[in-house]
Amino acid sequence: MAFLSTSPNSSALAGHADAAAGALNSGPQRFELTEQETSIGRHPDCHVVVDAGAVSRFHAKVVREKNDQFRVVDLGSRNGTFLNGGKLSGDQVLREGDRIRISDIELVFHADAVPEFAARGAEVSFSGTNFGIVMVDDEPDSSSRVVAPQVEFEKSGDGLKMRATPEAKLEALLKINRNLSNTLSLDEVLPKILDSLFAIFPSADRGFIVMEAADGQLRTRWVKTRQSRDETETVRISRTIIRRVISTGEAILSFDAMEDARFNSSESIADFSIKSMICAPLGDGDGKMFGAIQIDSTQGRGQFAEEDIDLLSGVAAQAGILISNAQMHEQALQQREVQQDLKLAIEVQKAFLPQAPLDWPGYQVDSFYKAANHIGGDYFDYIRLPDGRVGIVVADVVGHGVAAAMFMAKLSAETRFCLAGQPDVALAIEKLNDRMSVLEVERFITFLLVVIDPASDSVTIVNAGHMPPIVRSASTGEISEPGAEESGLPIAIDTGMDYEAVTCKIDAGDILVLYTDGINEAMDAKDNEFGIEAIRKIVAEYKDSGEIKDQIVKAVLEHVGDAPPFDDMCLVVVHRTQPAGVQQSPETIAVAETVDQNPMETSPS
Secondary structure (H helix, E strand, O other), rough: OOOEOOOOOOOOOOHHHHHHHOOOOOOOOOOOOOOOOOEEOOOOOEEOOOEEEOOOOOEEEEEEOOOOOEEEEEOOOOOOOOOOOOOOOOOOEEEOEEEEEEEOOOOOOEOOOOOHHHHHHHHEOOOOOOOOEEEOOOOHHHOOOOOOEEEEEEOOOOEEEEEEEHHHHHHHHHHHHHHHHHOOOOHHHHHHHHHHHHHOOOOEEEEEEEEEEEOOOEEEEEEEEEOOOOOOHHHHHHHHHHHHHHHHHOOOEEEEEEHHHHHOOOOOHHHHOOOOOEEEEEOOOOOEEEEEEEEEEOOOOOOHHHHHHHHHHHHHHHHHHHHHHHHHHHHHHHHHHHHHHHHHHHHHHHOOOOOOOOEOOOEEEEEEEEEEOOOOOOEEEEEEEOOOOOEEEEEEEEEOOOOHHHHHHHHHHHHHHHHHOOOHHHHHHHHHHHHHOOOOOOOOOEEOOOEHHHHHHHEEEEEOOOOOOOEEEOOOOOOEEOOOOOOOOOOOOOOOOOOOEEEEOOOOOOOOEEEEEHHOOOOOOOOEEOHHHHHHHHHHHHOOOOHHHHOOOOOHHHHOOOOOOEEEEOEEEEEEEOOOOOOOOOOOOOOOOOOOOOOEEEOOO
16 A cells, blocks of 8 residues: 655644644654645645645645546645656656655655564545655755654644754754854855745745845845746835834734734835744844844734744844944945055155156245145146246145045146136136036135246246245235235135236345145144244245245144144245346256155155
8 A cells, every 4th residue: 555654753744634633643644645646735625734825725736646646736836846856847657766856845656565663553544545744854865864844734724834854954954053153245145044944944935135235224134935926026114013022122022913003104015915923133242233134924813922032032133233343344345445445546646746847947936735634625736838938836625535635636737727728717617617616616715826937037826815925025924914904715615716917026045935724724632723923933944945935844743743734735935045136047947756655745845
């Protein structure tokens, strides 16, 4: 007599729902196949009712033929029927020892031999049909050893409920720890967590992980369904449940969510006919909740048990740490990319600044530049004009950082363009202001231009809201600041501004100091500014441009001490070394490579 048998470790049976009461017995069992057709599925009319989301209503059947052969037939199930590990298509003759797998259920067919353990087992008849179910690991050669069941059945008023065995749950938990402990990518962590949960909870139809975004909105990061779905399909999730779990930090178990008073206002639960669900919070190592894991079922009431809430909470606690680690790893990678981009931006900005000291007949020029945050908005340049003059520019874009540096780059290009096309420097700066203003960037620029002519004993100054140059006369030692009263508004505030050019006499030995407010407004730890007067004293005391530059920089850095940088610092010192009658007009500006050991600081000299 042909029959199907359970393994020695199997402790659960399945049968017709109406005849299942009192049918569960412990120990291995044997069930003879006497019916012409024995059906398996979730529908109550099946000979064997298995109430699980992965099993179709009419999933498969075993057909007895006239020659006493048996065939297994798949009834068009959504997840398929498997015979000896291969997916069944159509029907197939059964032979001794063949294994039929439906979802996580494995049935072992015996043609006429009786297994050793059968005599010790109990026999149960369901509507005249003897039928057995065995749950084993899906591993090669499992028939040669006793295998612990992965799924067991539990009798309830709605039929048989599929449960993962304690062994399966422990194995899944160990698998989570083993597979995820070294995973540092969220795209790997999240699906593996849900895969493991579906092994622990075979009755789950859906599982998803929801996390709070930086703006506080809930974002669904990963979804898994027992049944395949269209990638374009919208998955609706109850915000009511997720918010409650995150806010309280406590897991929720509902045997029938549609009738649960806690969620009676949640439309998404009714839309999906969610009956059983468990939702557990995700938290980091500091106990801060940032998301939730939920699994739910639409297949009958009570698909989950009381102990399942502790199980999911344990998985969620472990998953929360793993997700936090993965997030920190991703942030570190992003920060590394930012650092690489910042390093490149520093190099690009340095390319906009003079690469060598100004070699101009009758003049010595020394400079210093240091950004507050790696990359700055201060700007200085030496610009050769078409008529043989040279313009020295010192400017300060409001603010500092990458945005200020980008605006500074635009300023550099526009300044060269405007000065090259307009010999009247005041009109050139008016044109520059108009071109920068139409950009409508919410930043302005203080701008100072000093034009020197080696054939003249004077310089021309145009000031747009900047500190005037400090000039020391070599003959009298007096300090003056020409162009202060004639200063116009900063660049890029509005179009149509007028600017005035001021002429200042410069003799041999005279010094001009151009600087940005990062010098005079440099603060110490007690918020005391360095001050313009301190700059004036150094200019009055020293006669060489290099010494003046070095002394100002030294004094400012000593004043700041260990306090964080307040602003970008830029300093240009111009020293006229010979009178106008001695020079000859240069044909070019010599450019020499300089070595800069500090990428944040450039000091051509």
